[in-house]
Amino acid sequence: MIRPDGLPPVNGYSHAVRFSGAMVAVSGQVPVDGAGQLIGADDPEAQVRQVFTNLAAALAAAGSGLDRVVKLTVYLTDLADLAVFRTVRDEFIDPAAPPASSLVQVSGLVHPAFRVEVDALAVA
Template identity: 75%
Template sequence: MEHFIRPDGSPPVNGYSHAVAFTGAMVAVSGQVPVDGDGNPVGEGDAEAQIRQVYANLTTALEAAGSGLEHVVKLTVYLTDLDDLGAFRKVRDEHQDAEHPPACSLVRVAGLVHPDFRVEIDAWAVAPGAG
């Protein structure tokens, strides 16, 4: 992977790359929501707890596909409340390498599949050694 965090002439970034070039087998991870392994919602009203659960679910899905958070090339983050952006950045920064951040899109949405969900994240990653 090659990260283009801030190519000449592009605007400043906060924890993401403007572009990521890569080769290898791709892993597409469906939108992960704040539910535990038994399907129970986690962190009602607590954005940080929900984001932590989403990252745990992302990790599980990526590892099952032979990848990991360090191999994510693109995240799409859906937040129902932009006041949760600080919590997202805090948890994101605990899980990703600041020197090699993925490309990222942030979308404010009116709601998610469950009314208590504040966040959903999907990802594209490389599966090293596959393909």
């Protein structure tokens, strides 16, 4: 379900998603590679791409995938990065079947160079 009657327009998310079965919860993923190195220090696109790469790997390890995500929570330190976030997100998440989503602007993340963090709920 993307937009039930009476709710405002959406941009890349669903107001509600119905699912059944076991759930996978993925902790907040940040723009760090498998060696622990920051990716894209001053490049929001590279950071978002790394976050979704990490999210995909975590979901796969738990027996799920990006196509089974029912809820994303997105934390951005700068709302000017939102357009870039949406563009990259749509490369990883099918825009025709978007999950429910929340976006929060935060004053900072665990590392001062992080611009984005994303956690997810998915069907196993």
